[in-house]
Amino acid sequence: MVAKQKQPAVYTKPYKYLHWILALLIIAMLSVGFFMGDMPRAWKGAVYMLHKSTGLSILALMMLRLVWLWHHGKPKLPDYVPVWERVLATSVQHLLYVATIAMALSGWIMATASNKVPIFFGLFRVPCPFVPENDALAAVMNASHKTLAWLLLGLIFLHICGALKHYFIDKDDILSRMIP
Numbered sequence: 414m415v416a417k418q419k420q421p422a423v424y425t426k427p428y429k430y431l432h433w434i435l436a437l438l439i440i441a442m443l444s445v446g447f448f449m450g451d452m453p454r455a456w457k458g459a460v461y462m463l464h465k466s467t468g469l470s471i472l473a474l475m476m477l478r479l480v481w482l483w484h485h486g487k488p489k490l491p492d493y494v495p496v497w498e499r500v501l502a503t504s505v506q507h508l509l510y511v512a513t514i515a516m517a518l519s520g521w522i523m524a525t526a527s528n529k530v531p532i533f534f535g536l537f538r539v540p541c542p543f544v545p546e547n548d549a550l551a552a553v554m555n556a557s558h559k560t561l562a563w564l565l566l567g568l569i570f571l572h573i574c575g576a577l578k579h580y581f582i583d584k585d586d587i588l589s590r591m592i593p
Contacts (some may be wrong), residue, residue, distance in 0.1 A: 420486050428485070429593040431478055438471050439513060440569070443562055465524055465531035469539060472517035475510065488590060502575055509568045516561040523554035 424432075445464060452460055490499050518541075524531050525541040527548070533539050544550070579587035 420489055423488055424590055425485065426593060428478075428481055428487075429591055431474065431481070432591055433593065435471065435474055435478065435513075438467060438474075439565070442467055442471065443566060443569075446562060461529075462532055462535060465520065466534045468517045468520045469531055469533060472514065472521070475514050475517070479510065490587070491585070493585075494587075498575075501571075505568055505571050505575065509565070509572060512561055512565045512568055516558060516565055519554045519557040519561060523551050523558055526554060527551035 442464065445460065449457070449460055449464060490502065494502075521531065521539075521541045522544050525544040526546060528546045530538050530540045576588045576591075579585050580589075
């Protein structure tokens, strides 16, 4: 049975916290990811383990977020927001979801294909199902992971610019709807 899409008046507190936890984790992961190759050799093992574990956590949280949206819906933009802005906002949000999930999946597939299976926070191995050890696949996923990082940065920039535009220029409550 398919859940009926609802349109709540406001974002719930748990959803707001989920948004901000994901935002901080994604920005931290991108920041660390760009410099992982230059880290001292003594730190690399721990940093890569934390990076992979956090990436898997982000993937799980994104799935939770999608399920939450599917069951609870999200508030619509006010009627005064122009159609072009609605289309842009919705497109950027959807692309953020897709790029974040694709980024996490490409990293997980890359790690498994290169026989460097994630060990979730040092506790247990998490191989990506149905992914064999394959150097060519690992190389493609590595390139995809790097490209997605830049795409994600651009989308985050657009998302933040939109929120700041609403706060400073439009002086409306769009940004405050997401503040816990």
